[in-house]
Amino acid sequence: MRRRHFLIFSVIISVTVLAAWLFISSKHFRTHGESPYLTGEVEAEQARQKVVYRDAKGRQLTEEEIADASGWVDWDRVGSENISFHAMELFRAGMSQFGKGSRTVEEHDANAYKAIELLKQASAEAPAWPTPPHEIARTYLMFFHDTENAERFYRRVDKLAPHGYFDTKVALDCLRRVRSRELDPGIYEVYITDRYWIDSKMKRSLFEKLIKQYPKFPAAWKELAVYRDTDSSKLEAIERGLSENPDDDTKGVLLINKAVIAARQGDRSMALRILGDLALDPESTSFVAALAKVAIRNTLHPSEAGAKMLYYDPNW
Numbered sequence: 001m002r003r004r005h006f007l008i009f010s011v012i013i014s015v016t017v018l019a020a021w022l023f024i025s026s027k028h029f030r031t032h033g034e035s036p037y038l039t040g041e042v043e044a045e046q047a048r049q050k051v052v053y054r055d056a057k058g059r060q061l062t063e064e065e066i067a068d069a070s071g072w073v074d075w076d077r078v079g080s081e082n083i084s085f086h087a088m089e090l091f092r093a094g095m096s097q098f099g100k101g102s103r104t105v106e107e108h109d110a111n112a113y114k115a116i117e118l119l120k121q122a123s124a125e126a127p128a129w130p131t132p133p134h135e136i137a138r139t140y141l142m143f144f145h146d147t148e149n150a151e152r153f154y155r156r157v158d159k160l161a162p163h164g165y166f167d168t169k170v171a172l173d174c175l176r177r178v179r180s181r182e183l184d185p186g187i188y189e190v191y192i193t194d195r196y197w198i199d200s201k202m203k204r205s206l207f208e209k210l211i212k213q214y215p216k217f218p219a220a221w222k223e224l225a226v227y228r229d230t231d232s233s234k235l236e237a238i239e240r241g242l243s244e245n246p247d248d249d250t251k252g253v254l255l256i257n258k259a260v261i262a263a264r265q266g267d268r269s270m271a272l273r274i275l276g277d278l279a280l281d282p283e284s285t286s287f288v289a290a291l292a293k294v295a296i297r298n299t300l301h302p303s304e305a306g307a308k309m310l311y312y313d314p315n316w
Contacts (some may be wrong), residue, residue, distance in 0.1 A: 052300060053276030061279055061296070069293035073286050075166050079130050087125035091132055094118030112143040130160040134168065141171070142189060151175040164249055164285035167192075170219050173247035183214055191219060203227050211240075218246035222254050231261050252278055252288025256295050263299045271299050 054060040097115035102108040116136055123132035137153035140146040154175065157168045174188040187210075194206040204227035210220045221241030225234045234257070241254045255274055263271035278284050279292040 052296065053272055053280070055277055055280050059280040061276060061293070066293045066297040066300075069290065069297055071291040071294040073164075073290055076131070078161050078165055078286075079128050083126045083129055087122050087129065090118050090122035090125060094122060094132070095135065109143070112139055115139060128160060130157045130165045130168075133157050133160070134165060137168075137171070141175075142192075145186060145189065147175050147178055147185060151179070164287050169247040169249040169285065173250070174217075174219065177217070182216055187214060187217070191217075191223075195223065200227050211237075215240070216244050218242075218244040218254075219250050222246070222250050222257075225254070225257055231265065235261060248283075248285050249287055252285060253291070256288070256292055259299070260295060263302075268299060272296065275299065 050063045051060045052063055052066060094115045094117075097111045097118065100111050102111055116139055119132045119136045119139075123129065123136070126132070133153045133156045137150045137157065140153065141150035151172065154168050154172045157165050158172060161168070171188065174183060174191065177183040178185055178187065191210070194203065194210065197203050197206065204224065207220050207224040207227065211217060211224060214220065218241040221237045221244070225237035225241065228234045228237055238254050238258050238261075242251065242258075246254065255278060259271040259274040262268075262274070275292045275296045279289050279296060281289075284292070
């Protein structure tokens with residue numbers, strides 16, 4: 001009997017305590033607008049939704065949008081919705097031709113032409129997919145130095161992916177300059193090759209030589225800005241690149257690096273204005289918008305690496 005009374009008493013006490021807790025919580029919520037037990041979650045959500053930049057047209061960027069920015073664009077996903085199995089098989093068959101061994105120049109060229117033919121079939125099967133025509137353009141250019149066909153297929157890619165696809169913007173810009181005799185044939189291929197050198201001093205030397213020969217080559221100025229030693233010499237390269245009517249990707253990277261230097265020199269407001277406008281502008285390329293968000297995060301929450309580096313194109 002005593003045990004039964006004790007259990008009943010314990011239940012009554014527990015219910016009373018729970019009721020009191022609910023009453024106090026609801027009273028606090030009515031008074032302060034939030035439960036004390038949710039304060040941490042609310043504050044965290046408010047922090048994520050904090051506006052870090054608002055442009056002149058009222059578009060805004062939040063902390064949440066820059067928190068997970070990587071600066072990377074997954075080109076394989078661009079225009080890849082609803083690709084048929086047959087189109088993918090044709091594409092893979094085309095790309096496999098590049099892995100075939102060749103003993104002679106004739107065999108090498110035959111494999112490349114076979115790849116082009118299969119990639120054209122893949123493109124016909126999936127006409128909204130920019131990857132096959134992009135690979136066709138690169139093959140014409142890098143294997144056969146056929147700038148006319150390369151430019152034709154790069155234009156097709158640009159039409160399918162107007163906000164950019166891999167190296168298409170800079171490739172088209174360079175090929176147009178070759179066609180207008182502003183650059184010599186083969187210079188884009190030289191530019192691509194020079195980018196893949198690992199040694200930074202070697203890269204700087206190569207691009208210094210390139211801009212001496214072709215001072216109206218904005219993409220080369222963009223590369224050189226990364227490898228020069230001082231902020232003043234970097235800014236000189238950036239401004240020269242901007243003055244030569246660069247393509248949208250090159251222009252965006254030049255402006256981002258100009259903002260990085262401004263932030264490093266203490267003008268954070270100028271840096272955020274440049275970066276915020278690039279991140280929010282619907283005309284920005286996908287790559288530039290993605291990279292601008294990374295630069296904003298590093299400007300607002302500087303790290304040693306973010307404070308010292310200029311941005312390089314990681315999508316190549």
